[in-house]
Each structure stands twice: as C-alpha cells, then as structure tokens.
Amino acid sequence: MSLDASKHVKYFQLCLDMLPSRFEEEDSNKLAIVYFSLLGLLLLRDKQSEDIVNINREEKIEWIYKHYLPDKSGFRGSLLYDLQLNQPKDSTNSNEYDVPNMAATLFSLQILYMFKDKRIMDRLDKNRIMSFVSQCQTEDGSFKSCLGRDGIAFGDSDLRHCMIACTIRRILSGCETTTFQDDINVEKLKDHIMQCLNYNGGLGGSPNEESHAGLTFCGLASLKLLGAELNPNEWRNTIRWLCHRQIQSQSGDDNNGGFNGRENKSADTCYSFWVIGSLKLFNMEHLIDQKQIKQYLITVTQNKFMGGFTKTSEVKISDPLHSSLALCTLSILGFPGLAQLDLVTMTPL
Amino acid sequence: MVVFEDFEWDDITPIDIAETTAPLCHILYTEEFKKVMGYAKALMAQKEYSERAYFITDEVINIASAHYTIWKYRFDIVVHLKKNLVQELDWCDNIAYENEKNYQIWPYRQQIIELLEKETESVDDLLKLEYPLLDIMIEQDSKNYHVWSHRRWLVEKFKLYRTQRELEFTNDKINLDVRNNSAWNHRFLVQFGDIESNSSCDKEYLRDEIILTKDKIDLCPENPSSWNYLQAIYKKFSVILLIEDLNLFAIQYTHLVENPRVISIQALELTAEIYQKSDKNKSEEIYELLSTTYDPIRKNYWSFCKNLLYQN
Numbered sequence: 001m002s003l004d005a006s007k008h009v010k011y012f013q014l015c016l017d018m019l020p021s022r023f024e025e026e027d028s029n030k031l032a033i034v035y036f037s038l039l040g041l042l043l044l045r046d047k048q049s050e051d052i053v054n055i056n057r058e059e060k061i062e063w064i065y066k067h068y069l070p071d072k073s074g075f076r077g078s079l080l081y082d083l084q085l086n087q088p089k090d091s092t093n094s095n096e097y098d099v100p101n102m103a104a105t106l107f108s109l110q111i112l113y114m115f116k117d118k119r120i121m122d123r124l125d126k127n128r129i130m131s132f133v134s135q136c137q138t139e140d141g142s143f144k145s146c147l148g149r150d151g152i153a154f155g156d157s158d159l160r161h162c163m164i165a166c167t168i169r170r171i172l173s174g175c176e177t178t179t180f181q182d183d184i185n186v187e188k189l190k191d192h193i194m195q196c197l198n199y200n201g202g203l204g205g206s207p208n209e210e211s212h213a214g215l216t217f218c219g220l221a222s223l224k225l226l227g228a229e230l231n232p233n234e235w236r237n238t239i240r241w242l243c244h245r246q247i248q249s250q251s252g253d254d255n256n257g258g259f260n261g262r263e264n265k266s267a268d269t270c271y272s273f274w275v276i277g278s279l280k281l282f283n284m285e286h287l288i289d290q291k292q293i294k295q296y297l298i299t300v301t302q303n304k305f306m307g308g309f310t311k312t313s314e315v316k317i318s319d320p321l322h323s324s325l326a327l328c329t330l331s332i333l334g335f336p337g338l339a340q341l342d343l344v345t346m347t348p349l
Numbered sequence: 350m351v352v353f354e355d356f357e358w359d360d361i362t363p364i365d366i367a368e369t370t371a372p373l374c375h376i377l378y379t380e381e382f383k384k385v386m387g388y389a390k391a392l393m394a395q396k397e398y399s400e401r402a403y404f405i406t407d408e409v410i411n412i413a414s415a416h417y418t419i420w421k422y423r424f425d426i427v428v429h430l431k432k433n434l435v436q437e438l439d440w441c442d443n444i445a446y447e448n449e450k451n452y453q454i455w456p457y458r459q460q461i462i463e464l465l466e467k468e469t470e471s472v473d474d475l476l477k478l479e480y481p482l483l484d485i486m487i488e489q490d491s492k493n494y495h496v497w498s499h500r501r502w503l504v505e506k507f508k509l510y511r512t513q514r515e516l517e518f519t520n521d522k523i524n525l526d527v528r529n530n531s532a533w534n535h536r537f538l539v540q541f542g543d544i545e546s547n548s549s550c551d552k553e554y555l556r557d558e559i560i561l562t563k564d565k566i567d568l569c570p571e572n573p574s575s576w577n578y579l580q581a582i583y584k585k586f587s588v589i590l591l592i593e594d595l596n597l598f599a600i601q602y603t604h605l606v607e608n609p610r611v612i613s614i615q616a617l618e619l620t621a622e623i624y625q626k627s628d629k630n631k632s633e634e635i636y637e638l639l640s641t642t643y644d645p646i647r648k649n650y651w652s653f654c655k656n657l658l659y660q661n
Contacts, residue, residue: 265492
C-alpha cells in the first residue's frame with residue numbers, strides 16, 4: 001500500500017501549468033484550482049515539489065495580486081472580471097460587475113500564504129477586506145458570496161461562506177488578536193451555525209437543510225475559528241453521525257472503507273477529508289477505521305495512470321480538489337512522507 | 350433562435366479577456382470563448398442594459414455558468430427592460446437542466462420569483478411555475494442538493510407546511526426509494542419545520558406519522574434515514590413522547606427476540622441507548638456485538654460508546 005508521490009507531483013504540476021479549453025467553464029474557479037494544486041504539492045513536501053512551487057515565484061505572486069481589486073476590498077475570481085485589463089488603471093474603478101468575491105479572497109490569501117509572500121500585510125488593506133467580508137453578512141448571520149457596489153451582498157449562501165469569512169478573518173489577524181474597524185457579528189454567526197444543526201446530528205448548508213459532511217466540516221471549523229471550544233460531550237450526536245459516514249460494504253464492493261457525505265450515498269474521496277477533518281476538530285479521528293480508509297484511498301481512488309486521486313472508483317479522471325483532499329486525509333492520519341496540515345488555515349504547516 | 354449576427358456590434362470594442370499567458374493555470378481558451386467574453390466585458394464596462402446585452406448574458410452563462418457577476422448583470426437588464434418574468438423563469442428552467450450542479454442559478458431564480466410575487470396575486474400560480482421544474486430535476490437526480498434546497502426555500506417562503514402537495518410529494522419519493530434521505534429530510538421540514546420543540550402538537554397526528562415511519566422501517570430495517578427520522582420525532586416532542594417506548598419496536602430487529610427477520614445495526618444502536626439507563630450490562634453487550642459481529646468497521650466508535658456508559 002504505497003503512495004505514488006512522484007506521479008502526484010507531476011499531476012499537480014500539470015494542473016498549475018496549462019489547462020485544456022474544457023476548463024473554460026471553470027475560469028471563475030481558477031484560484032480554487034491553484035489553491036488545491038499548491039496544497040497538494042506542499043503536502044508532498046519533496047525537493048521536486050518545492051522546486052515547482054518556487055520557480056518564478058515572484059511572477060506568480062504578482063499574478064495573484066492582479067486579482068486584488070483597485071479599491072483594496074477583496075479579490076476577484078478571475079482576471080475575466082477585470083474590466084480595465086491592459087488599460088490604464090483607475091484606482092477609483094467601481095464597476096458594478098467587477099466586485100470582490102468571498103471564495104476568491106480566501107483562496108488568494110491562502111495561495112499568498114503558501115508562497116510565503118513576505119509583503120502580504122503591507123500590500124493588503126486588512127480593514128478594507130474585513131469591511132467587505134462583514135458587509136457580506138446578512139440579517140440572519142449567514143454570508144453571501146459577493147458584495148455589490150450598492151453595498152448589498154448577493155449570490156449563493158450556505159455554511160461554506162461562513163467558514164470562508166472566519167478563515168479570512170483568522171489569516172488577516174495573524175497570530176495576534178487584531179481588532180478590525182468593521183468586524184463580523186460573531187454571536188449572530190454562531191447562532192446561525194447552530195440553526196444549521198440537523199435532527200440527525202450533522203449540519204446542512206442552511207437551517208432545515210439535509211446534513212452534509214462537507215457543510216458539517218464548514219460549520220464546525222467556523223466555530224473553532226471563532227474561538228469556540230468543541231467539547232465532544234456536547235456534540236455526541238454529531239460525532240455519531242460523522243462515524244456513521246464510513247461505509248461497511250456488505251458485498252465487498254469498491255465503497256468499502258470509504259466515506260459518504262450523506263446517508264445512503266456512495267463513497268467519495270472528498271468525504272474522507274470532510275469527516276475525518278471534522279472528527280480531528282474534536283480530537284476524535286481515532287474513532288474511525290483508519291486502516292480501511294487508507295486502503296480505500298490508496299487502492300481505489302489513487303489514480304495510478306495520471307497521478308492524483310479521482311472522486312470515486314467509477315470516475316477515471318483526477319481533479320485537484322479530490323487529489324489534495326485525499327492527501328489532507330492521509331496527512332491527518334499520519335501517513336509517512338506527508339507534511340502536516342493546519343486545519344485552521346487549511347494550509348500545510 | 351436568436352444568434353449573435355442578429356445584433357449590431359460595430360460600435361463595441363471587445364475587451365481582452367486575459368493576458369497572453371498566465372504564470373499559473375493558463376487556460377487555453379477557444380476563439381468562441383474569447384469572442385463572447387470580450388463583448389460581454391465591453392458591455393458590462395459601459396453598463397449597457399439592452400437586448401444585445403441580454404443576449405450576451407445567455408451566451409456567457411451557457412459557456413461559463415460559474416461567472417458570478419454575469420448573473421447580477423442579467424438581473425439588472427431584466428429589471429431595466431421590464432422583461433417578462435414568467436419567460437425568464439422558463440429560461441432558468443433550461444439553464445438548470447443543463448447545469449445540475451450550478452450554485453448561481455438558484456439565488457437568481459429566487460430573485461425573479463420575488464419580483465414576480467409583487468405582480469402576482471396568487472401564490473398557487475407562482476408555485477405552478479416551480480413544480481414541473483422541481484419534479485423533473487428530482488426525477489433525474491433524486492438527491493440533488495441544490496434542488497431540494499430550493500424546495501426548502503419555497504416551503505419556508507410560502508409557508509407550505511403540511512400542505513397536501515408537499516406531503517404527497519415526499520410520500521411519492523419515499524415510496525420510490527425508502528432510502529432517499531433528502532426526501533425524509535424534506536418531510537421533516539414539511540411536517541414539523543414551523544413547530545417549536547416540545548410545543549403542543551396533536552398527539553393523534555404524531556401517532557399517524559410514527560406509524561407511517563415504522564412501516565417504512567419494517568420495509569427496510571437497515572435504513573438509517575427512517576430510523577433517524579423516527580428518533581427525531583421523539584426528540585422533538587420529548588415532553589409527550591418517551592424514547593423508551595420504542596424499545597419493543599426496535600428489539601424486533603435485534604438478537605434479543607427469537608428468530609429476528611433481520612438484525613439491524615440501527616435497531617441495535619437505539620436499543621443500546623435505551624438500555625443505558627436501565628441495564629448497562631445489556632448496553633455493553635450490544636456495543637460488543639456491534640463491534641465484533643455486525644458493524645466491525647466502527648469498532649473504535651462502539652468501544653467509545655461502551656466506555657462512556659460508565660462515565661456518566
């Protein structure tokens with residue numbers, strides 16, 4: 001049972017290099033592809049993967065800063081949104097259709113952090129970014145994904161955006177307890193997250209929605225980022241629900257040992273991370289069968305041909321999200337040769 | 350069908366879509382993508398709300414539905430041009446069918462519904478526009494999270510709790526696949542979403558729902574969805590319902606009766622929980638059985654449960 005590290009390095013290198021035209025539709029998610037690929041490479045922590053990260057590092061950092069809006073409020077998801085691209089820059093640019101996006105802002109911060117950009121705190125305006133984030137918070141405590149020029153937040157909203165807001169806040173405040181001119185409403189946010197707790201113990205994307213392991217991680221991680229202590233005694237039902245996500249397959253099919261994200265669904269690589277990561281937040285990751293999940297990831301979804309990991313045994317093509325989350329899982333489980341993961345900032349230690 | 354050539358474009362200078370080469374994740378855009386995006390950017394830059402702008406948003410959404418401000422742009426155009434909102438929802442239907450996992454389409458649709466709400470007197474007329482789409486999409490993918498989430502939004506917005514339509518819908522979905530957890534979750538919202546925990550609820554009504562759930566459990570005693578649903582009712586109304594009363598029902602699916610039809614992990618787990626107060630040895634024995642025989646993949650979890658028996 002071994003990890004084909006050199007194939008994985010090549011796979012992530014390919015993702016960071018050039019993508020075929022079918023990735024056009026993912027253009028707005030490009031920073032996510034960069035983030036997951038870098039995370040994967042750094043978890044693999046060998047000489048080759050470090051070289052790939054470091055080559056033309058300055059140029060890459062500058063390219064990320066191109067996504068930072070002239071008004072310093074946050075980052076855009078792609079240069080496709082820059083309506084003044086290759087034109088004289090106007091720092092008062094306030095076009096309604098070139099606005100900061102929560103996910104893009106977090107991915108940019110994480111990427112700059114992983115590139116060890118030393119000037120990050122000089123170049124970014126912490127207060128303006130937190131002002132943008134706090135304006136994305138809605139009346140019920142949740143967050144929307146974008147902020148319009150009229151100061152009204154818009155776009156999709158679920159627990160992912162709560163975690164994004166909390167992680168941005170944590171990265172910007174660094175180690176010290178920084179206070180921001182405009183901060184989010186922490187109490188309202190905590191209440192909202194608790195409202196998302198479902199009758200079965202998991203959390204859904206919004207109140208009364210079906211429990212989902214990915215969204216459960218987002219909710220729990222948000223609480224942790226807000227400084228809440230996750231006491232296992234108070235979360236018995238959630239821990240139970242999480243442990244039940246590991247699949248004991250009667251027929252001995254490919255699902256065995258893997259994790260699903262909801263009741264009666266099939267195994268999927270990413271849920272091994274969302275569940276084990278959630279349990280890790282309680283220091284309860286020993287409750288699942290570690291041997292079987294390692295076996296599932298290494299023998300079922302590790303892609304021996306192109307490197308990386310696939311979503312399920314049926315999917316033949318790897319993708320950066322599932323590939324790096326598989327490595328995150330293995331890292332939490334202490335798989336040899338992998339760097340440690342900081343669950344708070346979701347970057348390698 | 351409306352095509353690009355139907356409009357005048359000579360007065361527009363397309364804006365470059367990206368640099369020639371990006372140092373990270375350089376996407377090899379097609380000429381078609383560059384053209385559509387170039388014009389869309391130019392129109393967005395000048396905030397033009399016109400028929401050709403309306404047309405270009407459709408083109409962009411078809412090739413890159415994750416573009417998050419194109420949706421806002423389209424909405425602004427719909428408002429400025431006072432577009433027919435029912436037709437706009439029709440358009441949304443088609444986009445949704447083609448982009449099952451798209452996040453942006455649903456908040457957009459909800460914005461249009463909220464506009465339409467101001468024009469329409471009857472909620473029923475509005476809902477008539479929603480049901481066909483939801484029915485078809487859930488038929489295609491019975492656990493599509495986005496679609497169920499939209500249906501949840503409708504229930505909460507229009508207070509559809511315990512309406513015949515919603516109850517029948519969840520019944521149908523559960524009858525079709527008793528393991529469909531999304532359907533069970535929706536049913537819980539429809540039945541109890543507007544009721545505070547432990548508030549008064551008609552006992553007869555609860556009894557009927559409990560009978561229905563037990564019937565579904567009997568069809569498939571190893572289904573966590575129906576077991577969780579049953580226990581959720583007991584927890585929500587714990588003032589009038591005692592979880593201990595489920596013991597006789599649950600043990601039918603355990604080794605504690607002679608010749609059980611099937612041994613269910615969920616039944617064993619519930620029985621072990623119920624015995625925690627009255628007979629710790631029995632709980633321990635059940636956790637042991639789960640760990641060694643019926644559910645060994647969770648042996649660490651079962652031993653954690655066993656250890657907790659003596660800590661409280």
